Amino acid sequence: MGIELTNVNKVYKSGEVEVHALRNASLHIPDNKIVAILGPSGSGKSTLLNVIGGIDRHDSGTISVGDYMLDEMKDKQVTEYRRHALGFIFQQYNLIPTLTVSENVEVGSQLSKNPLDQKDILEKVGMWDKKDKFPFQLSGGEQQRVAIARALVKNPAYLLCDEPTGALDEETGKKILTLLKYVNETYGTTVCIITHNNGIGEMAHTVIRMKSGEIMDNYFNEQPLAPEKVSWV
Numbered sequence: 001m002g003i004e005l006t007n008v009n010k011v012y013k014s015g016e017v018e019v020h021a022l023r024n025a026s027l028h029i030p031d032n033k034i035v036a037i038l039g040p041s042g043s044g045k046s047t048l049l050n051v052i053g054g055i056d057r058h059d060s061g062t063i064s065v066g067d068y069m070l071d072e073m074k075d076k077q078v079t080e081y082r083r084h085a086l087g088f089i090f091q092q093y094n095l096i097p098t099l100t101v102s103e104n105v106e107v108g109s110q111l112s113k114n115p116l117d118q119k120d121i122l123e124k125v126g127m128w129d130k131k132d133k134f135p136f137q138l139s140g141g142e143q144q145r146v147a148i149a150r151a152l153v154k155n156p157a158y159l160l161c162d163e164p165t166g167a168l169d170e171e172t173g174k175k176i177l178t179l180l181k182y183v184n185e186t187y188g189t190t191v192c193i194i195t196h197n198n199g200i201g202e203m204a205h206t207v208i209r210m211k212s213g214e215i216m217d218n219y220f221n222e223q224p225l226a227p228e229k230v231s232w233v
């Protein structure tokens with residue numbers, strides 16, 4: 001099972017210009033792992049995560065995520081897949097500014113048929129005592145914890161994270177990585193982390209390196225480091 005891509009291509013066209021964002025990308029990500037997707041700016045990392053996450057559709061090739069065969073799914077089925085199988089985390093947290101912490105998490109809860117207990121999740125991410133605060137009253141690290149709680153309350157099998165520590169300093173970033181590792185170990189969630197920070201590869205079970213839309217490398221880390229021990233670059 002897990003995530004399987006075979007010869008996936010994605011071309012963006014703007015006028016006469018074509019950008020080959022993914023070129024014959026093939027990879028296998030086993031379930032219940034932490035995966036780091038590394039590569040320079042423009043190498044196709046976000047495109048890869050977006051086609052896996054059903055935010056964007058690929059042009060050719062096959063993608064399966066668990067039981068979901070993405071190339072065979074209609075848009076409505078892709079929406080269901082995003083709601084039930086996936087949680088998303090972004091660099092800029094994307095919390096709703098007019099809702100409190102618990103109301104933001106409630107949004108995630110309402111998207112799921114079998115949501116987890118909100119109090120339990122907010123306690124696990126260390127934000128229960130701030131459940132009535134608004135996002136502007138929280139630090140960046142706290143906002144990212146809430147975003148993780150909102151994604152997690154749906155109990156997704158896959159957590160797709162695009163630069164989750166990109167806006168955070170080293171100390172706070174490492175706390176968020178520790179939380180993601182805890183999520184992986186506690187719930188068995190597969191955690192995919194896109195990052196410019198090569199050090200994050202040191203804590204992952206699987207590392208994927210991209211360049212110019214191609215997967216250059218895909219290897220297992222025999223001994224992933226604890227998040228607090230990774231280098232920060």
Ligand SMILES: Nc1ncnc2c1ncn2[C@@H]1O[C@H](COP(=O)(O)OP(=O)(O)OP(=O)(O)O)[C@@H](O)[C@H]1O
Nearest residue numbers: 012013019021039040041042043044045046047048
């Ligand atoms: N919606 C789009 N329309 C046109 N071109 C796009 C679109 N999305 C991405 N691209 C192009 O596809 C290529 C890959 O972009 P992508 O965002 O996947 O790279 P990335 O590795 O995530 O970069 P970064 O680390 O800077 O976020 C780039 O050349 C980018 O300009």
